[in-house]
Amino acid sequence: MPVLVFIEHQDGSIKKQSVEALCYGSAIAQRAGTTLTALVLGTTSADLSALGTYGVNQVMQVNAFTALSDTKAMANAVAQAAGSITADTIVFSNTITGKAVAPRVAVRLGAGLVTGAISLPDTTNGYRIQKNVFSGKALTEILVKSPIRVITLQPNAFEIVHQEGIATVTQHAFDIPASTITVKEVQKSSGTIPLAEAERVISGGRGLKGPEHWGMIEELAQLTGAATACSRAVADAHWRPHHEHVGQTGLAIAPNLYFAVGISGAIQHLAGVNRSKTIVVINKDPEAPFFKAADYGIVGDAFEVMPKIIQAVKELG
Amino acid sequence: MKILVCISRTPDTTAKIAFTDNNTKFASDGVQWIINPYDEWYALVRAIELKEKDASVVLHVIHVGGAESEAIIRKALALGGDEAIRVNSEDQDPQVVAHQIAQVAKEGGYSLILTGKETIDHNGSSMGALVAEMLDMNYVALATRLEIEGTLATVHREIEGGEEIVSTPLPLVLSCQKGMAEARIPNMRGIMAARTRPLKVVDAYPFASTTSNEQFTLPPPKAGVKLIPADNPELLVKLLREEAKAL
Ligand SMILES: Cc1cc2nc3c(=O)[nH]c(=O)nc-3n(C[C@H](O)[C@H](O)[C@H](O)COP(=O)(O)OP(=O)(O)OC[C@H]3O[C@@H](n4cnc5c(N)ncnc54)[C@H](O)[C@@H]3O)c2cc1C
Ligand SMILES: Nc1ncnc2c1ncn2[C@@H]1O[C@H](COP(=O)(O)O)[C@@H](O)[C@H]1O
Numbered sequence: 001m002p003v004l005v006f007i008e009h010q011d012g013s014i015k016k017q018s019v020e021a022l023c024y025g026s027a028i029a030q031r032a033g034t035t036l037t038a039l040v041l042g043t044t045s046a047d048l049s050a051l052g053t054y055g056v057n058q059v060m061q062v063n064a065f066t067a068l069s070d071t072k073a074m075a076n077a078v079a080q081a082a083g084s085i086t087a088d089t090i091v092f093s094n095t096i097t098g099k100a101v102a103p104r105v106a107v108r109l110g111a112g113l114v115t116g117a118i119s120l121p122d123t124t125n126g127y128r129i130q131k132n133v134f135s136g137k138a139l140t141e142i143l144v145k146s147p148i149r150v151i152t153l154q155p156n157a158f159e160i161v162h163q164e165g166i167a168t169v170t171q172h173a174f175d176i177p178a179s180t181i182t183v184k185e186v187q188k189s190s191g192t193i194p195l196a197e198a199e200r201v202i203s204g205g206r207g208l209k210g211p212e213h214w215g216m217i218e219e220l221a222q223l224t225g226a227a228t229a230c231s232r233a234v235a236d237a238h239w240r241p242h243h244e245h246v247g248q249t250g251l252a253i254a255p256n257l258y259f260a261v262g263i264s265g266a267i268q269h270l271a272g273v274n275r276s277k278t279i280v281v282i283n284k285d286p287e288a289p290f291f292k293a294a295d296y297g298i299v300g301d302a303f304e305v306m307p308k309i310i311q312a313v314k315e316l317g
Numbered sequence: 318m319k320i321l322v323c324i325s326r327t328p329d330t331t332a333k334i335a336f337t338d339n340n341t342k343f344a345s346d347g348v349q350w351i352i353n354p355y356d357e358w359y360a361l362v363r364a365i366e367l368k369e370k371d372a373s374v375v376l377h378v379i380h381v382g383g384a385e386s387e388a389i390i391r392k393a394l395a396l397g398g399d400e401a402i403r404v405n406s407e408d409q410d411p412q413v414v415a416h417q418i419a420q421v422a423k424e425g426g427y428s429l430i431l432t433g434k435e436t437i438d439h440n441g442s443s444m445g446a447l448v449a450e451m452l453d454m455n456y457v458a459l460a461t462r463l464e465i466e467g468t469l470a471t472v473h474r475e476i477e478g479g480e481e482i483v484s485t486p487l488p489l490v491l492s493c494q495k496g497m498a499e500a501r502i503p504n505m506r507g508i509m510a511a512r513t514r515p516l517k518v519v520d521a522y523p524f525a526s527t528t529s530n531e532q533f534t535l536p537p538p539k540a541g542v543k544l545i546p547a548d549n550p551e552l553l554v555k556l557l558r559e560e561a562k563a564l
Contacts, residue, residue, distance in 0.1 A: 010477075069483055071446060071456045096477055100458040103446035106412065112527035113411060115443050128531065135437050137334040139534045146527040181455055181485045184471070188479035196477060200563070224564055242495055243475065248330050248437055249354055249495065257563035268330050271437070274536075278561040280553070281542070291542045296556060300547030312554040313564070 001088035003029040003036050005056075006078055008097055012045035016197060017093035017155045019054055024158045025091040026055025027120055032089075038167070039081045041065040041074060052165035059169045060085075067179035068097075075104030080174045082109060087148075094152040095196065102152045111148035118157040121149075135248050135271035155197065156254045156277075195244065198227035200257040201276075203246065205231040207262020207283065207302060211239035216306040217261060223313050229253070231263045247272035262302045265290025282306070318465070318487075319375045320364045321427040323418055323448075324356040324393050326386045327438045336533040343438075343533070352389045355433025355494055357396070362498035363463055364431055365397035375399055377425065381406050381417045387516065394511035395503035401514070406521035409439070409530050415447035416524040422452060428487040429470070434459055434494040442492070449490035457483060461496030 005025040008015040022038060029036040035057040040048060048059045060081050067073035078101065082090050090105060092098035094116045106113035118139070119130035127144045129151065195201065202221040204214060214228075221228045228244060235245035246253055248271035258276035262283065263269060270293050273279070281294040284301045291297050298305055328334075329349040337344045352361075361378065368374040378398040380386050383405065390401045402425075404417040422430055430449075435442040442458075449456030461480065462473035468487045473480055475494070503511075545553045558564045 069481060071449070071458070072453075075450065096459060096475065099442045100446050100456065103411070103415075103443040104450035104456070106527075107415075107447055107450035110527075113443060113447075114528065115441050131440075133438060133440055133533070134328075134334045135440060137536075138336070139536060140530055141532045141534075143529050143531045144527065145529070181457070181483050183481060183483050185482040186476070186479065187481075188476075192478070194478035245495075252440075257557070257561070271330070278557070278563040280557065291544075293539060294542040295539065295561065296545060296553060297542045298545050298547050298550065298553060305547055305550055308550040309554060312551040315551075316554055316558065 002034050002085045003032070003089045003091065004078075004082050004085065004087035005036065005038050005091045006098065006101070007038050007040045008093065008095060009040065009042070009044040009046055014046050014051070015093070015095070017095050017153075019160055020155065020158045021091050021093040021153045022051065022054040022056060023160050024120070024153050025089070026163075028089055028091070029055065037081075037085055037087065039078060041077055042068055048169045049166050052167035053162050054160070055163055055165065056167040059167045060172050061169060062172050062174060064173060065176075067176070067181070069183050070179040070181045071100045071104055073176050073179045074101045075108060076176050077174050078105045079108040081172070090148075090150045092150070092152040094154050098152045102150050106150040109148050109150070110146065111150045112144035112146040113150045114142050114144060115152045116154045117151045118154050132275060135252060136275045137271060154254065156199070156256065193225070193227040195227045195229055195246070195251055195253060198253070198255050200224050200226035200259070201229050201253060201255045202226045202259045202261070203229035203231070203263060203273075204234060204240075204261050205263030206233045206237070213303075214240070216310060220259070220306065220310050220313065223310065226257070226259070231269055260290060261306065263290060264288050265293060318371070318373065318429065319377065319425060319427045320367065320429045320431065321422055321425065322356065322361045322364050322376065322378045322393070322398070323430065323432045323444065324361065324378050324380050324389065325353045325433070325436050326350050326380065326382055326389050327353045327436055330354070330437065334535070340533045341531070350385075350389060352392060353433050353436050355435060357393070358500035359493035359495065359497040360431035360433050361393055361396060361398070362501055363493060365501075366498055367465060368397065377402060377427070379404070379418055379421055381414045383407055390516055391511050392503060394514045394516070395507040396501060397507065399514065401516045403516065403518050404521055405518055408521070408526055410526035410528050411439075411441050411443050412447055413524050413526045415444055415451055417522055418444070418448050419451035420522045421519070422448065428468070428489070429465070430454070430488075430490045432490070432492045434492050445490050445492040452488070452490070454488050454490050455485045456490045457485060458492045460491045460493050463491060463497060
């Protein structure tokens with residue numbers, strides 16, 4: 001039965017995590033010999049027929065939908081879309097919105113729910129999906145027993161693949177009760193790459209001694225197209241804003257590159273970053289626990305090493 | 318106003334993660350159990366603050382789990398809960414747990430239900446939305462601030478790359494994170510009072526599970542760190558580009 005993927009869009013483009021979810025959904029659809037439908041709520045200037053290059057057959061768009069801060073209204077729309085095509089697999093990305101809407105859809109459809117999936121379903125013996133648990137310190141396999149499944153895909157867990165194809169775009173109007181949630185204000189930190197979506201992250205810890213030394217973190221981030229992050233100790237000291245704090249009690253991230261400078265690598269910090277593909281640690285203490293979790297490391301003083309790294313990145317262009 | 322705070326029990330943040338019974342069960346030997354940090358530090362403390370501001374607020378805590386959880390439930394009462402409800406269920410399926418919370422919430426007539434942003438063991442981050450849907454309530458995730466006036470809540474919440482301020486009528490389910498409140502420690506008076514505050518145990522409400530947790534695995538160990546001399550950062554940049562393909 002068809003696969004439905006929920007698409008998030010912003011400022012005229014489709015979010016990278018949604019593209020990952022499409023490629024994941026496409027792989028499921030292909031294996032099951034079925035079609036892939038993408039659902040877009042609201043208007044966007046993005047070219048939706050181009051989603052065909054990620055394997056989408058049909059894009060359902062609900063142009064008139066505006067309640068994008070109301071999880072109830074969104075779940076209602078997704079459930080109606082899923083019902084209209086009799087989808088048995090509904091895929092979200094495990095983003096702020098996906099995490100808040102997918103569970104509601106699961107309840108509406110009586111579907112089993114797996115959040116933060118990191119593997120394609122294994123159907124050799126039931127329907128099994130892997131996910132991270134214990135804040136990345138372990139994996140588990142979830143057996144889904146219901147005929148309909150709702151899955152949220154962990155960002156950076158599935159590769160984007162391009163194929164040939166053009167999707168047909170159809171407009172839909174669903175009957176959805178008026179939202180009672182009013183958005184009063186939106187504050188966006190502009191210009192910077194959102195940490196949750198970043199492919200590369202440059203992060204600083206208490207070893208940097210003070211907020212006045214963050215210039216080198218920001219410069220390396222700028223040069224490599226990375227977001228900036230920090231340890232909790234740094235956020236608690238108000239050197240950096242709290243939304244940059246990663247770890248067990250902060251944001252959990254899984255970028256391609258996590259570059260940690262002057263961070264000891266406490267277990268609670270590692271819990272938020274240990275799913276990163278490549279971890280680089282710069283620390284002057286060879287005994288810092290972070291080296292055990294790292295792929296590359298330099299034992300040295302950040303104040304001497306960082307300018308040289310920045311120089312080397314500039315020279316390599 | 319009646320507030321229900323959902324608390325879950327998790328291994329201490331430094332606990333060693335290991336498994337027994339053919340990797341189907343968490344090895345809990347010697348593990349210290351705590352209230353899931355988000356539930357205690359943010360959801361519960363904010364609810365206590367609301368109660369301190371308005372004496373008519375009634376604050377209940379709920380936990381779905383076995384009898385071994387009574388210590389952490391008592392701690393929640395010591396911090397400031399008026400009454401606790403434990404639903405005696407061991408099922409780990411998030412929708413089974415949500416159903417228990419929703420049933421208790423329905424019977425209790427709560428107008429505000431607070432959860433933590435995520436459990437640090439299951440990492441589901443789904444409970445609030447599940448409960449909200451079962452009760453047909455509004456749900457706002459990742460709240461960093463909450464103010465209540467009459468039957469209207471004003472909530473600051475995290476969105477990707479920023480913050481949004483929304484207003485919504487009660488009843489409401491909210492998941493809470495950093496910013497909502499400052500962690501507290503129970504005082505002697507609270508600890509004494511907690512001994513006499515009611516801890517009701519109710520039987521599980523039947524609900525068929527749709528998922529089960531089958532097999533844990535530990536991630537493969539890292540190959541080991543490649544150390545690069547401090548005077549050769551060019552080599553690091555080169556390896557990151559050519560070997561790790563990370564730049
Ligand atoms: C319940 C709980 C939850 C927590 N959650 C989190 C969380 O989510 N995220 C988090 O980050 N922490 C968390 N912590 C805190 C965590 O335990 C650590 O205290 C914190 O991560 C330490 O931050 P840090 O590494 O920046 O500082 P420090 O531990 O002070 O380490 C600084 C490091 O910098 C190095 N250094 C010093 N000078 C230099 C130099 N010139 N050049 C290079 N290196 C240098 C030092 O060798 C040291 O390793 C939590 C703690 C608890 C109890
Ligand atoms: N067994 C439980 N009993 C009570 N509340 C729970 C339970 N499990 C989860 N919660 C609540 O739901 C939140 C999110 O949990 P989760 O969806 O598992 O990440 C937690 O922070 C708790 O507030």
